[in-house]
Amino acid sequence: xxxxxVLMRGIGKSFDGxxxxxxxxxxxxxxxxxxxxxxxxxxxxxxMKILEGVYPLEEGSIEIEGSPVRFRSSHDARLAGIAMIFxxxxxxxxxxxxxxxxxxxxxxxxxxxxxxREMERRTRALFETMEVDIDPGRAVDDLPTAERQLTEIAxxxxxxxxxxxxxxxxxxxxxxxTVLLFALMERLKAKGISIVYISHRMEEVFxxxxxxxxxxxxxxxxxxAIDDVTxxxxxxxxxxREDERGFEWRPREGGGGEILLxxxxxxxxxxxxxVDLELRKxxxxxxxxxxxxxxxxLARAIFGIxxxxxxxxxxxxxxxxVGSPQDAIDSRIALIPEDRxxxxxxxxxxxxxxxxxxxxxxxxxxxxVNDARGDRVVDAYVDSLAIKTRGTDLPVRLLSGGNQQKxxxxxxxxxxxxxxxxxxxxxxxxxxxxxxxxxxxRDFAAAGNAVIFISSELPELLAVSDRxxxxxxxxxxxxxxxxxxxxxxxxxxxxxxxx
Amino acid sequence: MAQGxxxxxxxxxxxxxxxxFDWRQYVIYIGFVIIFVFFAITLxxxxxxxxxxxxxxxxxTAVITVMAVAMTFVIGAAQIDLSVGAVAGLASVTTAMAxxxxxxxxxIAVGLLTGxxxxxxxxxxxxxxxxxxxLVTLGMLGIARGAAMWITDTAPQPIAEETYNFAFGSxxxxxxxxxxxxxxxxxxxxxxxxxxxxxxxRVLATxxxxxxxxFSGVNTRQMTFLVFAVMGVFAAxxxxxxxxxxxxxxxxxxxxxxLSVIAAVILGxxxxxxxxxxVIGTFLGALxxxxxxxxxxxxxxxxxxxxxxxxxxxxxxxxxxxxx
Numbered sequence: 001x002x003x004x005x006v007l008m009r010g011i012g013k014s015f016d017g018x019x020x021x022x023x024x025x026x027x028x029x030x031x032x033x034x035x036x037x038x039x040x041x042x043x044x045x046x047x048m049k050i051l052e053g054v055y056p057l058e059e060g061s062i063e064i065e066g067s068p069v070r071f072r073s074s075h076d077a078r079l080a081g082i083a084m085i086f087x088x089x090x091x092x093x094x095x096x097x098x099x100x101x102x103x104x105x106x107x108x109x110x111x112x113x114x115x116x117r118e119m120e121r122r123t124r125a126l127f128e129t130m131e132v133d134i135d136p137g138r139a140v141d142d143l144p145t146a147e148r149q150l151t152e153i154a155x156x157x158x159x160x161x162x163x164x165x166x167x168x169x170x171x172x173x174x175x176x177x178t179v180l181l182f183a184l185m186e187r188l189k190a191k192g193i194s195i196v197y198i199s200h201r202m203e204e205v206f207x208x209x210x211x212x213x214x215x216x217x218x219x220x221x222x223x224x225a226i227d228d229v230t231x232x233x234x235x236x237x238x239x240x241r242e243d244e245r246g247f248e249w250r251p252r253e254g255g256g257g258e259i260l261l262x263x264x265x266x267x268x269x270x271x272x273x274x275v276d277l278e279l280r281k282x283x284x285x286x287x288x289x290x291x292x293x294x295x296x297x298l299a300r301a302i303f304g305i306x307x308x309x310x311x312x313x314x315x316x317x318x319x320x321x322v323g324s325p326q327d328a329i330d331s332r333i334a335l336i337p338e339d340r341x342x343x344x345x346x347x348x349x350x351x352x353x354x355x356x357x358x359x360x361x362x363x364x365x366x367x368x369v370n371d372a373r374g375d376r377v378v379d380a381y382v383d384s385l386a387i388k389t390r391g392t393d394l395p396v397r398l399l400s401g402g403n404q405q406k407x408x409x410x411x412x413x414x415x416x417x418x419x420x421x422x423x424x425x426x427x428x429x430x431x432x433x434x435x436x437x438x439x440x441x442r443d444f445a446a447a448g449n450a451v452i453f454i455s456s457e458l459p460e461l462l463a464v465s466d467r468x469x470x471x472x473x474x475x476x477x478x479x480x481x482x483x484x485x486x487x488x489x490x491x492x493x494x495x496x497x498x499x
Numbered sequence: 500m501a502q503g504x505x506x507x508x509x510x511x512x513x514x515x516x517x518x519x520f521d522w523r524q525y526v527i528y529i530g531f532v533i534i535f536v537f538f539a540i541t542l543x544x545x546x547x548x549x550x551x552x553x554x555x556x557x558x559x560t561a562v563i564t565v566m567a568v569a570m571t572f573v574i575g576a577a578q579i580d581l582s583v584g585a586v587a588g589l590a591s592v593t594t595a596m597a598x599x600x601x602x603x604x605x606x607i608a609v610g611l612l613t614g615x616x617x618x619x620x621x622x623x624x625x626x627x628x629x630x631x632x633x634l635v636t637l638g639m640l641g642i643a644r645g646a647a648m649w650i651t652d653t654a655p656q657p658i659a660e661e662t663y664n665f666a667f668g669s670x671x672x673x674x675x676x677x678x679x680x681x682x683x684x685x686x687x688x689x690x691x692x693x694x695x696x697x698x699x700x701r702v703l704a705t706x707x708x709x710x711x712x713x714f715s716g717v718n719t720r721q722m723t724f725l726v727f728a729v730m731g732v733f734a735a736x737x738x739x740x741x742x743x744x745x746x747x748x749x750x751x752x753x754x755x756x757x758l759s760v761i762a763a764v765i766l767g768x769x770x771x772x773x774x775x776x777x778v779i780g781t782f783l784g785a786l787x788x789x790x791x792x793x794x795x796x797x798x799x800x801x802x803x804x805x806x807x808x809x810x811x812x813x814x815x816x817x818x819x820x821x822x823x
Contacts, residue, residue, distance in 0.1 A: 075716050090714045094707035094774030095700075103704055104716040106697055113695035155715075 003066025004029045005163050005194040006051065006082070012059030013046055013218075020046050021218045024060070028163060031192045033185060035199065035209035035226070039238055042215040044198055048165050051196075052084045053077035065162075083156035084165045091140045091148060091155075098123040098136035101155045126154050130184060146177040153184070157193075164188070167198045171292040182208050200290050202231045202496040216240050235492045239458075249463050249482060250442075257281030259317075260450050261419055266311035268301040273474035274311065279419065284441060284451040286465030288458065288495050294474040295454045296338055299421045302452075303335040304328045329358055334417035336408055338424050338454075344408040345396050352378050352392040355411045362415075381410035385440065402433030409440065420444060421452045426460060438464055458488050458495075470494050526819045527768050527780050531787050534812075538794035545797045552793065554676065558744075560789035561668075561682040562587075562737045563756065564782055567763040568689035569733035571781045572726045574764050575693070577706035577773025578625060578632040580730050583760055585643035586617050587738030587753030592647050594739050595656035595748030603660050610739045611732055617643055618731015622724035632727070640757070647750035656748040667743025681740060682782075685733070689778040702726060707774025762813050763788055788813075 006028040013021040021043045028034050038044050049055045051062065053071030062069050064080050071077045074084070091100045098119040099106075107118040116137075123136035132150050140148060149169060156164055170178045185195055185208055199205050205212060206226060214221040214237040221237045261279040266272060271294045279285060287295045300306045302313065304322040312319050315331055322328050328335070337343035345354050355378045356363065363370050363377075378392050387406045389399055396404055405425065412420065422441070426434045441464050445451050455461045461468060462482070468491065470478045478494060485491050538547050546552050566583050573580050590613045598606030617639060624635040658664060670677045693699035704712040705722040713719050734753075741752040765771055766787060767780030791812055795805040 074714060078716075086714075090708075090711040092704045092707035092711050092715075092774065094770070095704060099700065100715075103712070104697075104701070106700060108697075113691065114697065114700060 003063060005065065006196075007063040007066075008047070008051065008060065009063075010060035011047060011050060011057075011062075013043075013050065013055065019218055021050075024215070024218070024220045026213060026220065027223070028194045028196060029211075030194060031189050032210040033189055033195045033197055033208050035197045035205040035212040036215065037199065037202075037205060037212060037234060037238060038215035042238070043218040044215055045167070046218075047215070048084070048167070048196065048198065051077070052082055052165065078159060078161070081160060081162035082165070083159065083161035083163070084167070085149065085152050085156060085169060086167070091151060093141045094139065096120075096137050096139055097134060097143070097151050097154075100140055100151060101126070101136070101158050103155075105159075122158075123154065126158055130154060130157070131187065132180075132184070145172045146174075146181070149173075149181070150184070157188075161193070163194045163196065165196045165198070168200070168291060169197070170199065170201065170204055171290075178204070202234060205234075206231060214238055231496065232489075232493070235489060235496065239488055239492060257283070257448065260315070262314040263302070264312050264314070266298070266301060266313070267309045267474075268297060268306045269309070271297040271474050272301055272306075275471075275474070275476055277469065277476060279450045279452065281448050281450060282445055283466050284445045284453055284464050286461040286468040287452060287454045287471060288461055288468050288491060289471035290495060291456075293471040295471050296423050297474070298471070299335055299337075299423050299452070299454060302328070302421060303333060305335075329415055329417075332416065332418040334358075334412035334415055334420050336412055336420070336422045336425050338427075340404055340408050345404060347397040348395050350393045351382070351387070351389050351396055351399070351407055354396055354407055355381060355392075355414060358411060358415050377414055378410075381414055385410050385413075386436065400430070402429045405429050405433065405437070409437065413440075413444070418449050419452070420449065421454070423454045424456065425453075426455065426457065434460065458491050462488060462491060468494075472497065526816065527766060527783050527787070530766075530816055530819075531783050531790075534787060534790055534794070538790065538797075542794060542797050547794060547797055552797075554679075556786070556789045556793045557682075558676055558678050559792070560785045561676075561678040562740045562753075563759050563763055563788070564682040564785040565685045565740065566734055566737040566756065566760045567767075567781045567785050568685045568778055569726075569730040570760050570764045571689065571767070571769050571776050571778050572693065572699075572702050573632075573730050574761070574769050574771060575706045575773060575776030576702045576723060576726045577709070578723060578726060579636065579761070580621065580632065580727065580734075581636040581757050582617065582621065582639035582643055583730065583734040583737070584753040584756035585640045585647070586614055586731060586734035587741060587756060588750045589617070589643040589647040590614050590735035590738035591742040591748035591752045592651050592656050592750060593748070594735075594742055595658045596650070598658055598660050598663060599656065603663055606660070606663065607739070610735050610742075614731040614733070614735025614738075615728060616731070618728040618734070619724070621731065622727030625727060626720040626723035644750060644754075651748075651750060653750060658742060658746050658748065664743045664746050668740040669744055669746070678740060678744065681736070686778055686782045689781075693776060693778050698722075698725070703774055703776060705773075706776070759785075759788055766813060766816050787816075 004027050008024065008026040011021055011024040011026070024043070024047060026047060036044050046055065050057055053074045053076050057070055069080055071080070092103065095103070098116065101123050102119045107115045107122065109115040120136040127134055127136070130150065130153070134147050134150060140151065143151065153164065169181060173181060188195065197205070197209060209226045211223060211225050212229065212234065213223040214234060216238060257280050259278055260281050263275055263277040266275040271292065275298055287298070289295050297306065301308055302322065304324045304327050313322060320331055322331065341347060352374070356374045359377065360369060363374050382389065382392060385406045387410065388403050396407055399407065409425070426437055429437065438460060441451055441453065453461065453464055462485065466482055468480050468482065468485065469476045470480070480494065566587070570580065570583065590610045593613045594606050594610030597609035621635055621639055624630050625632045666677055668678045672680065701712070701717045701722050704715070704717050705719045709719050737756070738753055742748045763784035764781050767777055767782070767784035769776040769781065791809055792805065795808055800808070
């Protein structure tokens, strides 16, 4: 019991020769809430995966309570008292709360059979110490998100976890649930349990954290007591100074055409609560906002994937009903989805088949696909987007991430949309391809079309957008013309809601 | 304090009671009763309700029940085994041949080992080589059936060992057929293992969410391997019961049983997607299929019509038990 709860020193990690962590020191004291912040790709998750035993320790050392450890699996880390509260929950939804909490550590009766009553009793006692009220016998399936998260925490505590790692724990919680979670975190802290709190939400970081560590480009920029820093200071440290990455905004012509798309009071599900938006011909608007602010949900609603509960969509002055993606395609709206593996491509199908999938109806006569016409379309886009492939018959899974993304873009440009919605189109794409994608977006808009561009990477958002809409809690909170945004920091402040 | 405690537990049990009242879970029971009453009324003159007839239903479904108990674990682990019928046929002939050559006890051992061997190969291919169980066991269906035909030259293998025939399906202990004892025994043991042991809990966790199970310390590959190995043994036992009841081993025994076995499990309320399973439900599912077959025969329907009615009932029942 000497030394801090966790002491990581000189941690380094490379993937395929790319340095993602370099000489990182990270210390967690007993009974503190330690915020870990940084931009996308700063190395937060990698550092935590090393601490949880998911990635092996290659460079540097880890000490728990002063004694050196070397985890071979996440199970080892659990035994040492390190527990990850998963962002995507790690519960078996078909089992009950108590059965999940004690999975693999079931109570047994005299005959050696599982004693569910005893487990429910112990779980109930555990919930009492946490001061939460969940029926331990309920199936996890029936629990709301917040209660699943509490179940995960109970599971970790039942294993005598001393350090909890929470990755964006509030991203799927409402405000009142967040308050309850923070109160629980305070109580755990009082019992000497340490919490590593990963979050993009600066307000919440300043609300709960005792200390804060900023990572940027795989390095620890600094670790400070929360009282010694300001939100602006933290944001500056996250962004850094030199990091413009060559994305420059160029004034563009023709952004002020007539109104193409108008959205009024659009609501859908719990995450979208009355969005108003106006999109003109030739215009590119950027959607900024935190995780869970409703950006992807807006894209899904416009494209007819999620059911619209209220509000209207007016296209070219006429109200339209978009009940399915086919309706959207017919209205000449295209969506480049967030996850190209799951939503964008059929990975085992060829470049050609993927690119033509939304076009099949248009290329067919009496149900027979006109292959020659299809080939011409595909070849034209492979050319114009400079897709590097050994042939259009190659399965897309053999292409690099950047080229796969270009296939998704080709697939949707081929439908000749007027409105292109792009959700994180540069995620997992190399820097060269990012420039090309940005260039394509500009060309597309310059031809009199319009783009809704969603990105968490503020430099590229600033590079292409004529206006930036900041979303928060399912609404458009602010609309800022590009020329009024001085720097990336300004936009950061707007997204975080600090002034 | 004591008062507070008791109010709590009353509140708790009320909550539990209301939670438990999800009628979907009871479709199999309701359906079973409806079908039983329907046949009891419409077929009251045709001897449906006589003890002999009902015992017959039991006898006819016993082998399916035994195999379906193990299949409940396979499907609960989000896997499938299509080879059970063929394995039953193979085990029936290996048992018969071993009894002929080596005697009773070696015969029984060879039969069970046949199932264990085939099940272990299935399990290893699914759990370790990571081939989908649908493909592995579809292949094994052909292999096991072919092997049974090959080693017997497609000839029936008679069993003259009376003790064997008595114990494995021909005999009666008082009024109770031995077949029924096997079936009931399998159901009781299966129910306890699924509900009350760590093994059962881990199987369900594996089927419900393999990633979460692994992160909780469940060896999901081991669980997958084991459900197939045990399935093999139970399929072999099913074949041995056919052999004992019909005094011979034949490669045809069990032909097509995989469909009845899977139907019984799904009808019983076990989720085809894994994670949710019930052995008691499976038992009723098997009995329900038996009742339908029996009732339709007594109604004088042709076998072609029986097949259609059976198919409709199964699809309808599964549709009703589906959660949204």
